Amino acid sequence: MPLSGIRILDLTRIISGPYCTALLADLGAEVLKVESPASGDPVREQGVIREGISWYFANYNRNKKSIAIDLYSDAGKALLARLVPACDVIIENYRPGVMEKMGFGPERLKALRPDIIHCSISGFGDTGPYRERPAFDFVAQAMSGFMSLNGAEEDPPLRAGPPISDLVAGLYGALGVMAALLRRGQTGRGDSVSVSLLNSMISMLSFHASNFLASGMVPSRSGNDHGIVAPYGLFRTRDGQVAIAPSNDGVYHKLLDAIGLSQLRESPEFITNAQRMARRQEIKAIIEARTSTQSSEYWIQRLNEFGVPCGPVLGLSEVFEDPQVQDQEMVITVDHPGHGDVRMLGFPIKFAEAPSSCRLPAPELGADTQSVLASVGVSAAEIEQLRQTGVISAPCINA
Amino acid sequence: MPLSGIRILDLTRIISGPYCTALLADLGAEVLKVESPASGDPVREQGVIREGISWYFANYNRNKKSIAIDLYSDAGKALLARLVPACDVIIENYRPGVMEKMGFGPERLKALRPDIIHCSISGFGDTGPYRERPAFDFVAQAMSGFMSLNGAEEDPPLRAGPPISDLVAGLYGALGVMAALLRRGQTGRGDSVSVSLLNSMISMLSFHASNFLASGMVPSRSGNDHGIVAPYGLFRTRDGQVAIAPSNDGVYHKLLDAIGLSQLRESPEFITNAQRMARRQEIKAIIEARTSTQSSEYWIQRLNEFGVPCGPVLGLSEVFEDPQVQDQEMVITVDHPGHGDVRMLGFPIKFAEAPSSCRLPAPELGADTQSVLASVGVSAAEIEQLRQTGVISAPCINA
Numbered sequence: 001m002p003l004s005g006i007r008i009l010d011l012t013r014i015i016s017g018p019y020c021t022a023l024l025a026d027l028g029a030e031v032l033k034v035e036s037p038a039s040g041d042p043v044r045e046q047g048v049i050r051e052g053i054s055w056y057f058a059n060y061n062r063n064k065k066s067i068a069i070d071l072y073s074d075a076g077k078a079l080l081a082r083l084v085p086a087c088d089v090i091i092e093n094y095r096p097g098v099m100e101k102m103g104f105g106p107e108r109l110k111a112l113r114p115d116i117i118h119c120s121i122s123g124f125g126d127t128g129p130y131r132e133r134p135a136f137d138f139v140a141q142a143m144s145g146f147m148s149l150n151g152a153e154e155d156p157p158l159r160a161g162p163p164i165s166d167l168v169a170g171l172y173g174a175l176g177v178m179a180a181l182l183r184r185g186q187t188g189r190g191d192s193v194s195v196s197l198l199n200s201m202i203s204m205l206s207f208h209a210s211n212f213l214a215s216g217m218v219p220s221r222s223g224n225d226h227g228i229v230a231p232y233g234l235f236r237t238r239d240g241q242v243a244i245a246p247s248n249d250g251v252y253h254k255l256l257d258a259i260g261l262s263q264l265r266e267s268p269e270f271i272t273n274a275q276r277m278a279r280r281q282e283i284k285a286i287i288e289a290r291t292s293t294q295s296s297e298y299w300i301q302r303l304n305e306f307g308v309p310c311g312p313v314l315g316l317s318e319v320f321e322d323p324q325v326q327d328q329e330m331v332i333t334v335d336h337p338g339h340g341d342v343r344m345l346g347f348p349i350k351f352a353e354a355p356s357s358c359r360l361p362a363p364e365l366g367a368d369t370q371s372v373l374a375s376v377g378v379s380a381a382e383i384e385q386l387r388q389t390g391v392i393s394a395p396c397i398n399a
Numbered sequence: 400m401p402l403s404g405i406r407i408l409d410l411t412r413i414i415s416g417p418y419c420t421a422l423l424a425d426l427g428a429e430v431l432k433v434e435s436p437a438s439g440d441p442v443r444e445q446g447v448i449r450e451g452i453s454w455y456f457a458n459y460n461r462n463k464k465s466i467a468i469d470l471y472s473d474a475g476k477a478l479l480a481r482l483v484p485a486c487d488v489i490i491e492n493y494r495p496g497v498m499e500k501m502g503f504g505p506e507r508l509k510a511l512r513p514d515i516i517h518c519s520i521s522g523f524g525d526t527g528p529y530r531e532r533p534a535f536d537f538v539a540q541a542m543s544g545f546m547s548l549n550g551a552e553e554d555p556p557l558r559a560g561p562p563i564s565d566l567v568a569g570l571y572g573a574l575g576v577m578a579a580l581l582r583r584g585q586t587g588r589g590d591s592v593s594v595s596l597l598n599s600m601i602s603m604l605s606f607h608a609s610n611f612l613a614s615g616m617v618p619s620r621s622g623n624d625h626g627i628v629a630p631y632g633l634f635r636t637r638d639g640q641v642a643i644a645p646s647n648d649g650v651y652h653k654l655l656d657a658i659g660l661s662q663l664r665e666s667p668e669f670i671t672n673a674q675r676m677a678r679r680q681e682i683k684a685i686i687e688a689r690t691s692t693q694s695s696e697y698w699i700q701r702l703n704e705f706g707v708p709c710g711p712v713l714g715l716s717e718v719f720e721d722p723q724v725q726d727q728e729m730v731i732t733v734d735h736p737g738h739g740d741v742r743m744l745g746f747p748i749k750f751a752e753a754p755s756s757c758r759l760p761a762p763e764l765g766a767d768t769q770s771v772l773a774s775v776g777v778s779a780a781e782i783e784q785l786r787q788t789g790v791i792s793a794p795c796i797n798a
Contacts, residue, residue, distance in 0.1 A: 139708045352590060
C-alpha cells in the first residue's frame with residue numbers, strides 16, 4: 001500500500017477531517033482516531049442507524065483505529081504528548097489557535113517529533129480577520145461565491161446538496177499531507193499544512209473565476225444550461241429527459257447527425273457557438289422536437305454511438321443499480337462484527353498494483369485505546385488507572 | 400518543493416487532466432504539457448481572452464512547459480517513446496483503449512520505463528459497459544445522482560454551476576499519482592492509477608449515500624434547507640439574507656441566545672431536531688421575525704460572537720474583495736510576457752516550509768519543444784527536420 005508504515009494521529013471529527021484521514025487510511029496509513037471518552041465523534045449518532053451503527057460513521061471511519069482520550073484533562077494531554085513522537089502526521093480540524101491553547105503549538109509539536117507533519121483543516125484558514133469564526137459547509141458555499149453560480153437565474157443562490165466544501169477541503173488536506181510526506185522523504189524535514197473550507201470552495205470556481213477576473217462581468221446562474229456553450233442541458237424525450245453536453249462545434253455537428261438534423265450545420269443563424277448562445281431557446285426547441293419522438297434509452301444509445309456525451313439523470317436508487325457503477329465497485333459491503341454487513345461507498349482511485357481495500361471496519365469507540373497506548377510504552381498499571389479516573393475509555397477486550 | 404525533481408508527461412487537455420497536472424505543478428513537479436502543433440489545448444481559445452491570452456487557460460496551465468508534437472504521426476509517436484523514459488509519471492485523459500491504439504499500452508510503457516506511474520482520467524473508468532462512452536462534466540453530474548440532490552424539491556434536478564466532476568476527478572488523480580510516488584519511494588515499483596468523473600462524483604454523495612444504502616429511502620432535494628437539520632438555511636435580514644448553519648442542539652441554543660429567543664429552548668414543540676424538522680417552516684418564521692429587524696452585517700457579527708456559523712451569500716465581485724480572501728491570497732497576479740498581468744486563483748494548500756508559487760506563467764504553444772527534446776537527446780538537426788515536416792512546432796527562441 002502507498003502509505004504503509006505511515007502513522008497518523010487523527011484529532012478530527014464530523015466530516016472534513018474524517019474524510020481527509022479516511023482517504024489516507026484507504027491508501028494504507030495507520031490512522032489513530034482520537035475521540036472523547038464520553039461520546040466520541042458526533043457522527044457516531046448521526047444519519048441512519050442500523051443494528052446499532054451509523055452507516056454514515058461507518059463509511060468515513062473505515063480502516064481507522066479508535067483511541068478514547070479526554071483531551072480536556074491534563075492526564076489526557078500528557079498521553080497525547082506520548083503519542084505524538086510515535087506518529088508521522090497529526091491532523092486536526094480545531095479552530096486556529098486551539099492547538100496552541102491545548103499546549104501543542106508548532107514549537108511543542110516539533111520538540112516532540114522534529115519531522116512531524118501537522119495538517120490543520122479550518123473554516124477560513126490560519127490567518128486573516130475571520131480565522132476564529134466557526135465554520136460550516138453551508139457558510140463556505142455561501143461566502144465562496146459557489147452558491148451565486150448554483151441554481152436557475154430566476155431563483156435565489158443555492159447550496160449544493162452534498163457537503164462539497166467539507167469534502168473538497170478533506171481532499172486538499174490529504175493532498176497536502178502526501179506532498180509533505182514526499183518532501184520529508186527527500187529532505188528529512190516535516191512541514192505544516194493548512195487548508196480551509198472557504199479556500200477549497202474558491203478553488204472550485206474554475207472558469208467562472210477566470211472570466212470574472214478578466215472581464216469584471218459577474219457571471220449569472222444558468223441552471224442546467226452551460227454559461228458559455230449552447231445547445232447544452234436537459235432535453236425532453238418521449239419518456240423523460242436526457243442530459244446532453246456538446247462541448248464544441250465538432251460534437252454539436254455529431255449531435256445534429258445523430259438526431260437527423262445534419263442540414264442545420266449550414267443554417268446561417270446557428271453556425272457559431274455565440275450565435276447559438278444568442279438563440280439558445282430556439283435551438284433547444286428544434287432539438288427537443290426530435291428528441292421527444294423517442295425514449296431516453298434510445299437517445300442515450302444513439303448519441304453515444306455518434307460520440308455525443310449524454311446520459312440520464314439518475315436518482316440514488318438507480319445509481320447504485322447501474323451496471324457501470326457496479327462494475328466499478330462503487331458500493332462495497334463490509335462486515336462489522338456485532339452490527340452486521342454495512343454497505344458504503346467504494347474507492348474512487350483505482351490502482352493496478354496496490355488497490356485500496358477495507359482492512360478494518362469502523363472501530364467501536366476506544367476499541368484500540370489499550371493496544372495503542374501499550375505500543376507507545378504506557379504500562380498496564382497506568383492504563384488501568386487512567387481508565388478508572390475516566391481519562392481514557394478502553395473496553396477490556398481480553399476480559 | 401514537495402515534488403521537486405519529479406517530471407510529468409502531460410497528455411491531457413480541457414480541464415480535469417490539466418487541473419490534475421496543475422496541482423502537481425504547483426507542488427513543484429516539472430510538467431511537460433504535450434499539445435497538438437496545430438492549435439494546442441482547446442482551452443487556449445476558451446473563456447475571456449485579454450491581450451491575446453485566455454485567463455482560463457493561464458489559470459490551469461501555470462507552472463507547466465509546452466511541447467507541441469503531432470501524436471497522430473509516426474514520427475511524433477517515436478518522439479513520445481523517447482520522452483517516456485525521461486519521465487516519472489504519464490497522465491492522460493483519453494478514452495480507455497486509446498493509449499493502446501497509439502502503441503503505448505501498459506506493457507510498452509513499462510518496457511520504456513520500468514517504474515513508470517501511469518494515470519488515466521476518464522469519464523467512466525477503464526472497465527465496464529460505459530468505458531468507451533464520451534464523457535463530460537454535466538453527464539457525470541447527471542448519472543452520479545449528484546443532480547438528484549441539487550436544487551429545490553419542487554424544481555427539476557440541477558447541475559452545479561462550476562464543473563465539479565472535472566475538478567474532483569483532477570484532485571483524485573493528483574492524490575493517486577502522489578500515492579504511487581510514495582509507494583515507488585518505498586518499493587521502487589511504478590503503478591497504474593485510474594480515476595473517473597463518474598466515480599469521483601459518486602464519492603461526493605456523502606451521507607446521502609449512506610442514508611440511502613441504510614434505509615432504502617431515496618433522499619429528496621432540499622434546496623437551501625439541510626436534509627436532516629432544522630433550523631438551517633438562508634434567513635431574511637433587514638437588507639438581505641444570511642446563511643445560518645446551526646449543526647446541533649448546542650449551536651441551536653447559541654443561535655436562540657444571539658437573537659434574544661433563549662426562552663424557546665424550553666419550548667416543548669422545538670426541543671429535538673426531529674421536532675424542528677417537522678415544523679421547519681414555523682421555526683424559520685420565528686427566527687426571521689427577529690433577523691429581519693437588523694442588517695446582515697449586524698447579524699453576521701453578532702452570531703459569530705455567539706459561535707453560530709453564518710455568513711453572507713457573496714457574488715464573485717464581493718468574494719475577491721473580501722478581506723479574508725485577500726489575506727489568504729486566493730487571487731494572485733502573474734506577469735505573462737507579451738500578455739500583461741493575468742489575475743488567477745491562488746493556492747488552496749498552504750505550506751509553512753514549502754509554499755507553492757507561480758514559478759512559470761502558462762506557456763506559449765510549443766515554447767519548450769526545443770529545449771525539452773534536446774534534453775532527451777534529440778539532435779538539433781533532427782529537431783529542425785521535425786519542425787519542417789510539421790511533426791513538432793517549436794518557436795525559434797534564439798532566432
